[in-house]
Structures are given as C-alpha cells and as structure tokens.
Amino acid sequence: MAYGAMMVVSPSSYEEAAAALREASASGKRVRFRGGGTKLDWGNPVPDPEVEISTSRLDRIIDHNAGDLTAVVQAGVPLRRLQDALAERGQMLALDPPPGADDAATVGGILAAGDSGPLRHSYGGPRDLVLGMTVALSDGTIARSGGRVIKNVAGYDLAKLFTGSLGTLGMILEVAVRLHPLPRRTATAIGECDGDPGPVARVASELAHLPLEAERLDAAALSAGRVQAQFAGAAADERAVEAAEVMRRAGLAATVEDGEGMWAAVRSAQRPAGSLVLRVSGLQRQLEAQLGVAGGSSIVARAASGLAWIAVSEGSVEAVESIRRELSPSPSVVLDAPREVREKVSVWGEVTRPAVSLMRNVKSRFDPAGACNPGVFVGGI
Amino acid sequence: MPDLTSELRRICGDDRVVTHPQALRTYESDGLLQYRAVPRIAVLPDDAEEVRRIVTACRDAGVPWVARGAGSGLSGGALPVEEGVLIVLTRLRRILEVDLLDQRVVVEPGVTNLAVSHAVAPTHFFPPDPSSQIVCSIGGNVAENSGGAHCFKYGFTTNYVTGLQLVLADGEVVDVGGKELDVPGYDLVGAFVGSEGTLGVATRITLRVVPRPEATRTLVAFFDHTSEAGQAVSDIVGAGLVPGALEIMDRLSIEAAEGAVHAGYPNDAGAALIVELDGARAECDAAFGDVVSICERNGAAGVRIAEDEAERELIWRARKAAFAAMGRLSPNYYVQDGVIPRTRLPEVLERIDALSREHRLRVANVFHAGDGNLHPLVCYDAAVPGEPERAEELAGLIVAACVEAGGSITGEHGVGVDKKRYMPQMFGEGDLEAFQRLRCAFDPAGLANPGKVMPTPRLCGEVPGPYRQHPLEAAGVAERF
Ligand SMILES: Cc1cc2nc3c(=O)[nH]c(=O)nc-3n(C[C@H](O)[C@H](O)[C@H](O)COP(=O)(O)OP(=O)(O)OC[C@H]3O[C@@H](n4cnc5c(N)ncnc54)[C@H](O)[C@@H]3O)c2cc1C
Numbered sequence: 001m002a003y004g005a006m007m008v009v010s011p012s013s014y015e016e017a018a019a020a021l022r023e024a025s026a027s028g029k030r031v032r033f034r035g036g037g038t039k040l041d042w043g044n045p046v047p048d049p050e051v052e053i054s055t056s057r058l059d060r061i062i063d064h065n066a067g068d069l070t071a072v073v074q075a076g077v078p079l080r081r082l083q084d085a086l087a088e089r090g091q092m093l094a095l096d097p098p099p100g101a102d103d104a105a106t107v108g109g110i111l112a113a114g115d116s117g118p119l120r121h122s123y124g125g126p127r128d129l130v131l132g133m134t135v136a137l138s139d140g141t142i143a144r145s146g147g148r149v150i151k152n153v154a155g156y157d158l159a160k161l162f163t164g165s166l167g168t169l170g171m172i173l174e175v176a177v178r179l180h181p182l183p184r185r186t187a188t189a190i191g192e193c194d195g196d197p198g199p200v201a202r203v204a205s206e207l208a209h210l211p212l213e214a215e216r217l218d219a220a221a222l223s224a225g226r227v228q229a230q231f232a233g234a235a236a237d238e239r240a241v242e243a244a245e246v247m248r249r250a251g252l253a254a255t256v257e258d259g260e261g262m263w264a265a266v267r268s269a270q271r272p273a274g275s276l277v278l279r280v281s282g283l284q285r286q287l288e289a290q291l292g293v294a295g296g297s298s299i300v301a302r303a304a305s306g307l308a309w310i311a312v313s314e315g316s317v318e319a320v321e322s323i324r325r326e327l328s329p330s331p332s333v334v335l336d337a338p339r340e341v342r343e344k345v346s347v348w349g350e351v352t353r354p355a356v357s358l359m360r361n362v363k364s365r366f367d368p369a370g371a372c373n374p375g376v377f378v379g380g381i
Numbered sequence: 382m383p384d385l386t387s388e389l390r391r392i393c394g395d396d397r398v399v400t401h402p403q404a405l406r407t408y409e410s411d412g413l414l415q416y417r418a419v420p421r422i423a424v425l426p427d428d429a430e431e432v433r434r435i436v437t438a439c440r441d442a443g444v445p446w447v448a449r450g451a452g453s454g455l456s457g458g459a460l461p462v463e464e465g466v467l468i469v470l471t472r473l474r475r476i477l478e479v480d481l482l483d484q485r486v487v488v489e490p491g492v493t494n495l496a497v498s499h500a501v502a503p504t505h506f507f508p509p510d511p512s513s514q515i516v517c518s519i520g521g522n523v524a525e526n527s528g529g530a531h532c533f534k535y536g537f538t539t540n541y542v543t544g545l546q547l548v549l550a551d552g553e554v555v556d557v558g559g560k561e562l563d564v565p566g567y568d569l570v571g572a573f574v575g576s577e578g579t580l581g582v583a584t585r586i587t588l589r590v591v592p593r594p595e596a597t598r599t600l601v602a603f604f605d606h607t608s609e610a611g612q613a614v615s616d617i618v619g620a621g622l623v624p625g626a627l628e629i630m631d632r633l634s635i636e637a638a639e640g641a642v643h644a645g646y647p648n649d650a651g652a653a654l655i656v657e658l659d660g661a662r663a664e665c666d667a668a669f670g671d672v673v674s675i676c677e678r679n680g681a682a683g684v685r686i687a688e689d690e691a692e693r694e695l696i697w698r699a700r701k702a703a704f705a706a707m708g709r710l711s712p713n714y715y716v717q718d719g720v721i722p723r724t725r726l727p728e729v730l731e732r733i734d735a736l737s738r739e740h741r742l743r744v745a746n747v748f749h750a751g752d753g754n755l756h757p758l759v760c761y762d763a764a765v766p767g768e769p770e771r772a773e774e775l776a777g778l779i780v781a782a783c784v785e786a787g788g789s790i791t792g793e794h795g796v797g798v799d800k801k802r803y804m805p806q807m808f809g810e811g812d813l814e815a816f817q818r819l820r821c822a823f824d825p826a827g828l829a830n831p832g833k834v835m836p837t838p839r840l841c842g843e844v845p846g847p848y849r850q851h852p853l854e855a856a857g858v859a860e861r862f
Pocket residue numbers: 411412447448449450451452453454455457458459470490510511512513516517518519520521522523524525526527528529530577578579581582583584704705793794830
C-alpha cells in the first residue's frame with residue numbers, strides 16, 4: 001500500500017471485521033468505518049484514514065420476527081431495503097432520516113451518526129429503537145449487549161453509547177431493533193402562512209400539547225412557513241380535520257391530504273444538497289426563533305422536540321456563528337459543510353469540560369489505541 | 382472508620398449519620414428480603430452538594446458505597462456493602478422545575494415516581510409506571526431503567542430521561558444531556574440509565590413528560606386457559622393495535638388477588654387479560670370494538686368493560702395487588718422477571734408448568750404480555766426443610782428457559798446481586814469485558830456499588846498507553862470544539 005493511499009476492506013463476517021480492525025489498530029493505523037458513505041464527512045475534519053472498513057458485505061437481514069415486532073439486521077443493510085422487506089409484513093422501523101443519495105444510507109451508518117427524521121416525534125430517535133447491538137472493538141473483541149426482546153435490562157446499555165458515536169468507539173456489526181406496525185391509514189393536515197413565523201410556531205406548539213397523538217409533527221420555513229401534522233390509525237382523517245381546524249383558527253390556510261409528498265419534501269429539506277446544515281438541540285419554546293433565524297434558506301423543526309435543522313445555502317463560518325448567537329445557549333452541531341468552513345468553525349460547538357473528560361475516559365477504555373475514527377468527535381476525541 | 386465517620390458528621394451533622402447497629406438494620410435489605418447486609422454507616426444527605434462531599438470523603442478513605450432510593454428494588458441492587466457507606470437519598474425530594482411548555486420536569490432523585498406525574502397533572506403525565514410507583518424513587522427508576530404496565534406503548538424510563546447531574550466516584554460533578562435532545566457527544570445519559578448504581582449517583586434528573594391521553598378504555602377478559610389469553614394478545618398486536626397495557630394473570634394469581642381485594646374476578650377463571658387502550662378518543666373507540674371481538678373469538682368466557690374510572694380502578698386493583706396477595710397463598714415466594722419473545726409464550730408457560738410439577742412447588746404467573754415480560758412467582762415455605770433450595774433451583778430453571786427461548790434474565794427489576802450469576806447465560810466473556818470498560822471509564826477504583834451486576838469481581842487496569850491526542854487537540858485547536 002502506497003503512503004497516503006487508503007486501504008479499503010470489506011469483510012463478510014464479524015470475525016473478519018474484528019480481525020481487520022485489530023490488525024490496523026495494532027499497527028497504529030487510523031481506521032474509519034463506512035456504511036452507505038452518505039455522512040462520511042460529519043464531525044471534525046481529519047486527514048483521510050489509512051484503513052477503511054466497509055459494511056457493504058455485512059448486509060443481511062438476519063431475522064424478522066413479525067409476531068414479536070423485532071428484527072435483527074447487519075449494519076450494512078440499507079434502510080430502504082430493510083423498510084421494503086418489513087413492509088411486506090405490514091411493519092416498519094420507525095426511523096426516517098434523509099435517505100442520502102441513491103437511498104444509500106445504511107442502518108449501521110444512521111445509528112452511528114444518530115440521524116433521525118419526522119417519525120422522531122412519536123417513536124423517539126435511533127437510540128430508542130435499538131434493542132441490542134454487536135460491535136467490534138479495536139483489540140478485536142466482538143461484544144454483544146442488550147438482547148433481541150423489546151424489554152431487557154440485563155447489563156449496561158452499550159447500544160446507546162455507540163449510537164451517535166460516529167465510529168469513534170468501535171464498529172457496529174449488527175443490531176436488533178424494535179419494529180412498529182405500518183399504519184394502515186394516514187392523513188396529514190398542512191397549514192401554511194407567509195411571512196412572520198409566529199402563527200406557524202404557535203399552532204405547532206398548540207398541536208404538540210393537544211392529546212391528538214400525531215405520528216409526525218413538523219414546522220418548517222421553506223418557501224413559506226408551514227406546519228404539518230400526520231395522523232395514523234382508523235380515525236386518522238377525523239383527527240387531521242381537527243388539526244386543520246386548529247390551524248385555520250390561527251389564520252393559516254389549511255388542507256388535509258395524504259401528504260406523503262410533503263413528508264418526503266421535509267425529509268430532504270433537512271439536508272438540502274450543497275448547503276451547510278446545522279442541527280440545533282433546542283427547546284419547544286424556541287420554535288419561533290428557530291423558524292425565524294436570519295440567513296436560514298430552509299429550516300425544518302421537529303416542533304415538539306426542540307430539534308431543528310437549519311440549512312444555509314452559502315455556508316460560511318460567519319453564518320454558523322451568527323445562527324449560534326441567535327439561538328444561544330442551545331447546543332448545535334454542524335453536520336454538512338464545505339471542508340474549508342469545517343476547518344475553521346467549531347463543528348460541535350461548546351461542550352462543558354467535565355462531560356468531555358468523562359467522554360475521553362469512555363473513549364480510552366473502548367479504544368485505547370485511538371484507532372477508531374480519531375479526531376472527528378467532540379473535544380477532538 | 383472513625384475518620385470517615387467524623388468527616389460524614391461534619392458534612393451532614395450527627396442526626397443524619399447512622400452508625401448504631403440496631404438503627405442500621407432498617408437498611409439491611411431492599412425489596413428483595415432474601416439478602417441482608419448491614420452497612421458500617423448510613424448517611425442521609427440533604428442535597429447534591431452533600432452527596433458530592435460524602436462521595437469525596439469515601440474516595441479519600443477508599444471506602445465503597447451504595448446509593449439507596451426508596452429501597453423497593455427487587456434484585457438486591459441497594460443491598461449495602463458491609464464494610465461500606467450507604468447513601469440514602471430519600472431527603473433529596475424537591476421538584477426543582479416544572480416546565481410544561483417544553484414538556485420537561487427537573488427533580489431530585491428522591492422524588493417518588495407518582496409525585497412526578499402529580500406535578501404535571503392534569504394536562505401531562507410521566508409514562509413509566511412501576512406498580513411500586515407510590516414509593517419508588519426516580520433515582521431508583523433511573524438506576525434500574527424501570528418499566529411498568531404501560532411500557533408496551535410508551536417505553537421505559539430510558540426513553541424519558543434527557544439529562545442527569547451525576548456525582549462520580551472520584552467526587553467529580555458532571556452534567557450529561559440536558560433538557561434538549563441529541564446534545565453533542567456520547568449518549569452518557571443512555572449509558573447511565575439502567576446502570577444500577579454502579580456508575581455514580583444521579584443527583585438531579587431531567588425528565589420528559591407527555592400530554593395525558595384524551596381517552597382511556599379498559600377491559601378485562603376471562604379465559605379458561607392462559608394460552609387463549611396469550612393468543613388474544615398475539616391477535617391484538619397482529620392487528621396493528623398498540624394498547625397502552627396488556628396484562629395477563631393466571632388462575633393462581635387471580636385466586637390470590639381476588640382473596641385480597643375482591644375485584645370481582647371469577648374465581649374459576651383460568652386467566653384474566655387486561656387490555657387498556659389510550660390515546661385520541663376517536664382512535665380508542667375505533668379500536669376497542671376490535672379488541673372485544675378478538676377476545677371473544679379466542680374463547681373469552683366473559684368480557685368486563687370499565688364504564689367509569691371507578692370500574693377501571695377495580696379492574697387494575699387485582700393486577701396491582703397480585704404480588705402482595707401471594708402472601709395469602711404461600712408464606713414465601715420468589716419473583717422472577719424473565720422476558721421471552723411474546724410468540725414463544727405458550728411453550729414457555731408449558732415448560733414452567735412442567736418445572737413446577739417436577740419441583741412440587743406452585744408457580745403463579747402475572748405478566749406484561751405485550752412485551753413478553755413474565756413475573757413467575759415461585760411459592761414456597763421457608764420453614765419446610767429443602768423448600769427454599771428447591772424454589773431457588775426452580776426459579777433458576779425458569780430464567781434459563783427464558784434465555785433459551787431467546788429472551789432475557791430480567792426485563793425491569795435489574796440484575797443486582799440476585800441475577801448476576803445468570804449473566805453468563807446471556808453474555809460471553811468478551812461481552813462482560815465490554816461492560817467492564819464502561820464501568821472503568823466512570824469508576825476506575827470500583828467504589829460505586831461493588832459486587833452488583835457483574836457475575837465475578839473485576840478490577841480496572843490502567844488504560845494501556847497514554848490517551849492518544851489528536852493533532853488538532855495538541856495544537857490547541859480542540860479547545861474550541
Ligand atoms: C410491590 C413492588 C412492585 C414493583 N413493581 C415494579 C414494576 O412494575 N416495574 C418495575 O420496573 N419495577 C418494579 N418494582 C421494583 C422497584 O420498585 C423498582 O426497581 C424501582 O425503580 C426501585 O426504586 P427505589 O427508589 O426503591 O430504588 P432502590 O431499591 O433504593 O435502589 C435500586 C437501585 O438503584 C440505585 N440507586 C437508587 N437511587 C440512585 C441514584 N440517585 N443514583 C444512582 N443509583 C441509584 C441503587 O444503588 C440500587 O442499585 C416493584 C417493587 C415492588 C416492591
């Protein structure tokens with residue numbers, strides 16, 4: 001292997017994956033894990049790794065226990081393929097992040113990146129859907145935690161630790177996930193309003209507190225301000241009509257429709273191609289401020305959870321800093337950004353020191369050699 | 382430990398440091414009375430700062446400690462260490478903030494589970510609802526990742542904790558997570574929840590609460606046999622319905638509960654299935670008819686529908702009394718907490734039946750049927766020679782049957798001391814070593830609740846090699862991350 005070139009390994013078993021990781025680590029190499037390759041540059045910019053271990057051949061759906069609403073899948077299974085297979089039995093994994101180019105995003109990659117979409121509103125994030133996880137550590141250990149049943153508290157919940165760790169602790173090989181029934185019937189209420197984001201934000205907050213149990217509830221500032229609420233179940237239409245009524249009362253133009261197109265649009269607006277994207281961990285009370293952020297070319301807010309994805313078409317360090325000031329003190333992470341911006345900006349924002357030093361302890365216990373994706377994470381981990 | 386005792390007295394005053402052996406016996410067990418140990422000292426701090434100082438004093442003295450909430454745990458998690466300090470958190474019971482707009486509550490760890498729901502009523506509630514919710518503490522819920530009757534729909538404690546203030550065993554205070562979701566960094570909140578007091582003390586807890594459902598509809602259906610009730614559950618789930626609660630009681634537990642609370646369950650019923658639907662009214666109404674007909678199709682001998690809150694309470698009263706009521710049928714009993722994939726229910730129940738006959742001991746079954754969490758109650762009489770041993774063996778075989786069926790040794794009660802010997806049935810050496818890495822990252826000296834969870838004692842080695850600094854960090858750039 002020539003100096004500077006990256007060696008790519010595509011193991012087809014867990015043992016092979018663990019061995020490749022162990023060898024790379026033992027020879028002091030830096031390793032990155034690759035799923036669909038849709039979020040490889042998230043995190044701090046780092047030099048290219050010397051070794052890349054791909055999950056492209058770890059792509060089997062091992063088990064779909066429809067009766068138990070669980071599945072066991074290898075990390076390299078593309079989410080799209082998994083959803084298609086589950087849908088044949090009327091089920092889904094309640095995870096709908098932006099699918100990436102060619103629907104390439106894999107289950108392992110989505111978990112490692114901690115990405116999520118509109119279904120987050122009612123089903124929680126990826127952390128909430130994982131029942132068990134098998135990982136490879138840099139010393140070649142293959143470790144399982146959790147289980148395959150929907151309820152289990154035996155042992156530490158290492159799956160939570162690895163979810164969102166951006167490949168810095170080890171390689172995710174396999175996960176057991178909780179499934180949900182695919183709703184038979186859905187209906188979406190959509191309310192729109194130009195200009196001032198106030199009315200949209202107020203309606204979204206009102207809906208978040210009503211016991212309507214929306215399946216998804218987003219507020220967005222795209223070409224216009226918009227709030228959309230999806231309902232699922234036998235009475236989906238009735239509830240959507242009720243929500244549309246709330247929207248109208250607040251002066252929004254409201255309709256009820258099937259809405260799948262609108263949800264797809266929101267999903268992709270979370271990550272518009274070529275834009276800089278900042279994910280804000282805010283609070284519900286901040287919704288109006290999030291939607292009104294100056295310079296945001298498209299803004300998608302998971303209205304009830306305080307999470308927002310703010311895209312800027314001309315991404316710059318100043319743009320990031322000004323958004324951060326505007327939404328201070330909410331933490332935020334730069335997801336997509338041109339390399340030159342990424343090199344100058346603080347990707348992870350401020351993180352308090354004691355928490356970072358605890359995270360370092362975790363890193364050095366799981367990956368003492370520092371082989372796994374070094375440098376990309378919070379605090380330079 | 383004279384030095385440590387006087388240091389603790391300096392921190393908390395004489396009244397809140399207990400050293401008299403008689404007084405210490407109050408704390409010798411948690412909810413699992415089979416295990417007993419008297420700590421050297423018990424101390425009752427008033428606030429997080431006192432906890433920090435206590436933990437620091439223990440660190441300086443090299444003395445292990447155990448945190449204790451309400452002591453209702455069922456796995457011996459709060460069992461004291463004989464040479465150690467017991468940190469009793471019941472005085473930390475302030476509700477620090479109720480932020481309904483953002484659907485968050487910030488509490489001290491000693492606040493009871495029910496008090497959280499009360500604090501946000503009537504518009505919101507805190508979904509995890511262990512049967513012990515009147516007494517058990519949020520700190521205990523966090524440590525055990527407690528569940529309850531409504532987890533099939535709503536999930537467990539871990540799905541509702543967004544932030545924690547922790548006192549680590551080295552005396553450091555660390556805030557992890559926050560009111561916000563997806564706070565940058567490792568999900569240390571997720572790693573801490575369910576860690577059974579072995580990673581530190583949670584001194585401030587931020588919880589997510591949700592709007593109270595618009596409607597709740599409850600029924601109990603009676604069957605001749607648990608397998609019919611089990612099939613009804615499978616059909617309900619198969620129809621894509623997600624009830625708030627799905628609970629089954631078998632013949633023996635009905636008999637015990639009925640004797641205790643007179644909820645009007647027929648004494649000859651072989652099984653009772655409680656189904657509770659909650660959510661949007663239109664949705665509940667639409668689904669309720671389906672549930673009734675599924676029960677009837679599976680041979681329900683009778684279906685009782687709660688027409689008002691009083692009738693709903695009556696239906697639940699039997700279920701909630703089931704554990705305590707076993708005392709009427711048997712002087713002693715063991716509660717197990719195994720989980721199975723729900724579809725394996727019939728065969729596992731048959732296996733439990735067979736084991737029960739072989740061991741000549743009765744086993745009652747109460748379970749969270751939606752998520753396959755069984756609570757077999759193994760009845761025995763400690764006064765009869767040989768029975769306790771047989772009961773223990775039987776309980777162990779039931780756990781093994783759950784694991785063999787692809788399940789777990791514990792669904793909500795935790796491993797504690799009671800189930801640590803079963804851990805190797807679920808986890809291999811590499812898996813256990815990976816758990817230990819987390820433990821060592823938080824508490825390398827092993828002072829926090831030692832002897833729990835892990836099947837054999839383990840030490841933490843030094844981290845091999847220095848922490849490898851990233852070039853950006855070395856250059857001082859990392860300061861800005
Ligand atoms: C009748 C009965 C019914 C029950 N029903 C259920 C049920 O339906 N579902 C269920 O899940 N459980 C149930 N339980 C078990 C028990 O109530 C729960 O495990 C509960 O969460 C324990 O809370 P506690 O405050 O009593 O904790 P304790 O028993 O005092 O402690 C439990 C563990 O938590 C640790 N701990 C306590 N506080 C802290 C803290 N602040 N920081 C760190 N660690 C801490 C302790 O060290 C110990 O390891 C039941 C128990 C009884 C007696």
